[in-house]
Amino acid sequence: MIIQQIIEIINTNQTFLVVAHENPDGDAIGSTLGLALALRDMGKEVVAYNVNSVPAVMRFLPESDFISNSLPENAGFDVAFVLDAGDLERTTLPVKDLCQTLINIDHHPDSTFGDPCYLDTTACATAVLIYRLLSACQYPMSLPVAKALYLGILSDTGSFRYSSANQEAFLVAGELVGLGVDPWEVSSNLYESHAPERMKLLGMVLPTLHIAASGRYASVVLTLDALKKSGALEEHADGFVNYPRSISGVEVALFFNQISSDLYKISFRSRGNIDVGSLAHKLGGGGHHNAAGAKLSGSLDEVKTSVFTLLDQLLS
Numbered sequence: 001m002i003i004q005q006i007i008e009i010i011n012t013n014q015t016f017l018v019v020a021h022e023n024p025d026g027d028a029i030g031s032t033l034g035l036a037l038a039l040r041d042m043g044k045e046v047v048a049y050n051v052n053s054v055p056a057v058m059r060f061l062p063e064s065d066f067i068s069n070s071l072p073e074n075a076g077f078d079v080a081f082v083l084d085a086g087d088l089e090r091t092t093l094p095v096k097d098l099c100q101t102l103i104n105i106d107h108h109p110d111s112t113f114g115d116p117c118y119l120d121t122t123a124c125a126t127a128v129l130i131y132r133l134l135s136a137c138q139y140p141m142s143l144p145v146a147k148a149l150y151l152g153i154l155s156d157t158g159s160f161r162y163s164s165a166n167q168e169a170f171l172v173a174g175e176l177v178g179l180g181v182d183p184w185e186v187s188s189n190l191y192e193s194h195a196p197e198r199m200k201l202l203g204m205v206l207p208t209l210h211i212a213a214s215g216r217y218a219s220v221v222l223t224l225d226a227l228k229k230s231g232a233l234e235e236h237a238d239g240f241v242n243y244p245r246s247i248s249g250v251e252v253a254l255f256f257n258q259i260s261s262d263l264y265k266i267s268f269r270s271r272g273n274i275d276v277g278s279l280a281h282k283l284g285g286g287g288h289h290n291a292a293g294a295k296l297s298g299s300l301d302e303v304k305t306s307v308f309t310l311l312d313q314l315l316s
Contacts, residue, residue, distance in 0.1 A: 002116050002117075002118050003118070003132065003133055003136045004136070005116050006103060006116060006118060006133060007133070007136060007137055009079055009101055009103065009116075010039070010042070010044070010079075010137065013044075013078035013079045013101070014044060014045055014078055015044070015045045015046075015076075015077045015078045015079070016036075016039050016044050016045065016046045016047070016077055016078065016079050016080070016081065017046075017047050017049060017075075017077040017079070017080040017081065017095070017098060017099060018032050018035050018036040018039070018046060018047070018048045018049070018080075018081045018083065019032065019048075019049045019050065019080065019081070019082055019083070019085075019091045019093060019095065020032045020050060020082070020083045020084045020085060020091070020126075021084060021085040021086065021090035021091060022050070022051045022052055022090055022091070022092050023052055023234070023235070024050050024052060024054070024055070025155055025156070025238065026058065026151050026152055026154065026155020026156065026190065027084050027125045027126050027127055027152040027153075027155055027156040028050070028083065028084045028126075028152075029050070029054055029055070029058050029061070029064075029067065029148070029151070029152070030058075030061075030125075030127045030148045030149055030150070030151040030152025030153075030155065031083045031084055031105075031125075031126040031127045031129075031130050031148075031149070031152050032048050032049075032050065032067055032083055033048060033061060033063070033064060033066060033067055033144075033145075033148040034127060034130050034131075034134075034145045034146075034148035034149040034152070035081060035083065035130050035133075035134075036048035036066060036067070037063060037066065037142065037144055037145050037148070038130075038134050038137075038139050038141070038142075038145050040066075041139070041142060041145075042137075042139065047068065047071065047072065047075070047077070048066050048067045048068065049067065049068055049069070049070075049071060049093070050067055050068075050069060051069055051091070051092040051093075052069060052235075053069055054067050055235045055238065056193075056195060056235070057189060057190055057191075057193050057194065058151065058189075058190065060185070060189040060193075061144070061147055061148055061151060062143070062144035062147060063144055071093075071098075075098060076098060076099070077098055077099045077100075078099065078100055078101065079099055079100070079101045079102075079103060080095050080098060080099035080101070080102050080103070081103050081105060082095060082102065082103070082104050082105070082106075082113075082114060083105050083106065083126050083130070084105075084106055084107070084108070084125075084126035085104070085106060085108075085111065086106065086108035086110075086111050086286055086287065087111070087113075087286065088104075088113045101115070102114045102115065103115075103116055103117075103118070104116075104117040104118065104119070105118045105119075105126060105129050105130065105133070106118075106119050106126055106129075107119070107120055107121055107122075107123040107124075107125065107126055107128075107129065107288075108121070108286065108287065108288060109121050109277060109286070109287075109288065109289075110281075110286060118133075121288075122166070123168070124153060124156060124157050124164040124165060124166055124168065124169040125152050125153045125155070125156035125157065125164070125169070126152065126156075127148075127149045127150075127151075127152025127153050127156070128149075128152075128153060128168060128169065128172050130149060130152075131149050131172050131175075131176075141179055143179060143180045143181070146176045146179040146180065146181050147176075147181050147186065149172075149176060150173060150176040150177070150181045150183075150186055151186050151190065153169055153172060153173050153176075154173070154183075154186060154187065154190065155190065157169050158242075159187065159191070160173075162290065163272050163290060164288075164290070194236070195232070195236060197230050197231045197232035197233070197236055198232060198236035198237075200230040200231070200232065201222070201226060201227065201230040201232040201236055201237060202240065203230075204226040204229065204230060205220050205221065205222050205226065205237070205240055205243075206220065206243065208220050208221040209243075209244060211244075211247065211250070212308070212312075214315070215249040215250065216249065216250065216251045216252065216315055217244075217250060217251060217252040217253070217254065217308075217311055217315070218244035218245075218247055218250045218252075218253055218254070219244055219253070219254035219255065219256060219304075220240060220241070220243060220244055220254075220255055220256070221255075221256040221257075221258070221300065222237050222240065222255070222256065222257045222258060223258045223300075224258050224260075224261075234257070237255075237257065240255055241253050241254070241255035241267045241268075241269050242269065245269045245271065250271070251270065251271050251273055251274050251315070252268060252269070252270050252271075252274050252276060252311060252315075253268070253269040253270075254266060254267065254268055254269075254307065254311075255267040255269075256300065256303065256304065258300070259295070262297055262298060262299065263295060263296075263297050264295065264296055264297075264298075264300065264303045265293060265294075265295050266280075266283070266285075266293060266294050266295070266296065266303070266307060267291075267292075267293045268280055268287070268291070268292045268293060268294075269290065269291055270289065270290045270291070271290075272289075272290060274314060274315065275289045275314075276288075276289070276290065276291070276292045277289050277290075277291075277292045278314075279292065279310060279311060279314055280292035280293055280294045282310060283296060283306070283307065283310070284296075
C-alpha cells in the first residue's frame with residue numbers, strides 16, 4: 001500500500017522539504033504546516049517552504065512562521081514532499097534537484113509526478129490525505145497539527161458547502177475537533193478577520209461584474225490599477241470568484257486576475273454540472289471538475305473573448 005511505502009521512507013530518512021503550490025490557499029498552508037510540524041515532532045529535520053508568505057488570515061495557526069519563503073544556502077534533502085500542487089512547476093522550485101526522493105501527495109486530477117505519488121481525487125482536500133498518512137504512522141496528533149489540517153479541510157470544502165464535502169470530510173473534521181480544535185476560532189480567523197484593504201478592493205472589483213446573456217456564467221476582474229489604488233495585496237482577493245458564483249442561475253463563475261500588462265490568471269468555479277477542469281486544460285491550465293485555473297496572455301478583451309468562446313461552446 002502506498003501509505004506504507006511513504007511511512008517506510010519517513011522512517012529511513014532524516015532531512016525533509018515540505019512544499020506546496022504558489023499563491024497558497026488554506027489547503028496548501030494547512031497541509032504544509034501540518035505535515036512539517038508532525039515530521040519535526042518525529043525527530044526529523046524539516047524545512048517547510050512556500051514562495052509566497054502565509055496569508056495574513058492564516059497566521060493565527062500555531063507556528064505558522066515555520067513556513068519560510070527562503071531555503072538554506074546549498075539546500076539538499078533526503079526527501080521532498082510536494083503537496084496540493086497539481087503541477088510540479090507550481091512550487092517554483094527545482095524540487096527534483098533538491099532531493100533524493102520526491103513524494104507527491106495531492107487530490108488534483110492529472111497530478112502524476114513523484115515516486116511515490118499518493119493521489120486520490122475523491123479526497124475533499126490534501127489535508128485529509130495528510131491526516132490519513134499521520135494516522136497510519138500512529139502519530140499522536142498535536143493540537144497545532146490538528147488546527148492546520150482542520151483549516152485545510154474547512155477551506156477546500158468552502159466551509160463544508162461544496163460538493164467535495166463528503167462523509168470523510170465531516171468524519172476527519174470531527175476527529176480534529178475532538179482533539180481540541182475550536183471551529184469558531186478557525187472560521188472567524190479565516191473568514192471574519194479581513195484587512196480593510198480587502199473591502200476596498202472588493203468595492204472596486206464588484207462593479208466589473210459581467211453576466212452572460214444566457215445567465216449561465218458570470219465574471220469579475222481584478223486589475224493591477226485596482227490593487228494599487230486600494231493598497232491591497234493579491235492575497236486579499238482570495239475568494240472573490242465566489243461572488244459571481246452566488247448569483248442565481250450562474251453555473252460557472254470566472255475571476256480574471258491581471259498579473260502584468262498582458263497576462264491574466266483566470267480562476268474558474270462550477271456549481272457541479274460543468275467540468276471547468278477540462279476547460280482550463282484546453283487553455284493550458286488545470287484543476288478539478290468544480291475548481292480550476294489557467295493563465296492567458298493578451299489584452300483583457302482578448303483574454304475574455306478566448307475564454308467566453310470556449311465556455312459558450314462547452315455550455316452548448
